[in-house]
Amino acid sequence: MTAQIIDGKAFAGKLRDKIGRVAAEFESEAGRKAGLAVVLVGSDAASEVYVRAKGRATVAANMASFQHRLPADIAQADLLALLERLNGDPAVDGILVQLPLPGELDEQAIIAAISPDKDVDGFHVTNAGRLAVGQEGFVPCTPLGCMMMLTDRMGDLSGKSAVVVGRSNIVGKPMAQLLLDANATVTIAHSRTKDLADVVRGADIVVAAVGRPEMIRGDWIKPGATIIDVGINRLPPENGAEKGRLVGDVAFAEAAEHAAAITPVPGGVGPMTIAVLLRNTLVAAYRNEGLTLPENAL
Numbered sequence: 623m624t625a626q627i628i629d630g631k632a633f634a635g636k637l638r639d640k641i642g643r644v645a646a647e648f649e650s651e652a653g654r655k656a657g658l659a660v661v662l663v664g665s666d667a668a669s670e671v672y673v674r675a676k677g678r679a680t681v682a683a684n685m686a687s688f689q690h691r692l693p694a695d696i697a698q699a700d701l702l703a704l705l706e707r708l709n710g711d712p713a714v715d716g717i718l719v720q721l722p723l724p725g726e727l728d729e730q731a732i733i734a735a736i737s738p739d740k741d742v743d744g745f746h747v748t749n750a751g752r753l754a755v756g757q758e759g760f761v762p763c764t765p766l767g768c769m770m771m772l773t774d775r776m777g778d779l780s781g782k783s784a785v786v787v788g789r790s791n792i793v794g795k796p797m798a799q800l801l802l803d804a805n806a807t808v809t810i811a812h813s814r815t816k817d818l819a820d821v822v823r824g825a826d827i828v829v830a831a832v833g834r835p836e837m838i839r840g841d842w843i844k845p846g847a848t849i850i851d852v853g854i855n856r857l858p859p860e861n862g863a864e865k866g867r868l869v870g871d872v873a874f875a876e877a878a879e880h881a882a883a884i885t886p887v888p889g890g891v892g893p894m895t896i897a898v899l900l901r902n903t904l905v906a907a908y909r910n911e912g913l914t915l916p917e918n919a920l
Contacts, residue, residue, distance in 0.1 A: 840876020
C-alpha cells in the first residue's frame with residue numbers, strides 16, 4: 623500500500639480563495655475590511671517570518687493587517703495596555719500575540735487579556751471552555767485545519783477510532799475535542815503512554831502532535847489508517863549542509879507503506895494554520911458587526 627498524499631498547501635489555497643471572496647462581500651456589506659492585528663514582541667527570527675507571512679496572507683485575502691512590533695524588554699503593563707486598546711478598536715476583529723514571548727512576560731496573563739470575541743487563535747480559556755461544552759467559540763487554528771482535512775478526506779468520522787499523540791492546550795486537547803464532537807472514539811496518548819505503539823496500531827485516524835522527530839514508526843500504523851502529522855522538526859545538518867531537513871513526528875516513508883492517506887512535512891498541516899487564522903478573523907468580523915455569515919461560505 624502506498625498512501626495518498628493529503629496536500630495541505632493546495633487545500634489551504636482553496637480555503638484562502640473562499641476567504642478572499644467572502645471578505646470582499648463583508649467589506650461591501652459592512653463598509654470596512656475585516657481586520658487582524660498581530661503583535662510581535664522582540665526579534666525572534668522564526669517569529670518574524672511567521673508575522674510577515676501572516677501579514678501578506680491577510681492583505682491577499684482582502685482584509686486589513688495591523689502589525690505591532692514591540693521591544694523585547696517591554697513592560698507587561700504596556701503590552702496589556704496595547705491589548706486593551708485593540709480590544710476596543712472597532713477596526714480590529716482578530717488579535718494574535720505571536721508566541722513564544724520573551725523575557726519575564728506572563729503568556730497566560732497576556733492571552734487572558736485578549737477579548738474572547740477577538741481571540742482568533744482560540745487560546746483564551748473562555749474559548750477552550752466553549753469548545754469543551756459544545757458552545758460557539760474560536761477553535762485553535764491548527765486542530766481546526768486538521769479537522770477540515772480529515773473530514774474532506776474521510777467524510778463522516780462517526781465510529782472511527784482516533785488516537786491523538788500529544789496533549790498540548792494548543793493542538794492535542796482541542797483536536798481530541800473536535801474528534802469527539804464528530805462522534806469518533808478518541809484516545810489521547812503521549813510520550814509517557816505505556817505500549818504507545820500498540821495504542822496507535824488500533825487507530826483509524828492518527829494525529830501526531832508530540833514534537834519528537836519521526837517518533838511514530840511505520841509498523842505502528844494500522845493498514846488503511848489516515849495520518850495527520852502536525853509535528854515539524856529540523857534534524858541536524860548532514861554532509862556539510864547548512865540546515866538539516868524538516869521532518870514530522872511520523873516516519874513518513876515507513877508510514878506511507880501502511881496508511882491510506884498521510885500529510886507530508888512540510889506542505890501538510892502547516893499551510894492550513896494561517897488559512898484557518900484568516901477564516902477565524904472573518905468569522906469574528908461578521909459576529910462583531912452583527913451580520914450573518916453566508917451558510918457554508920467557509
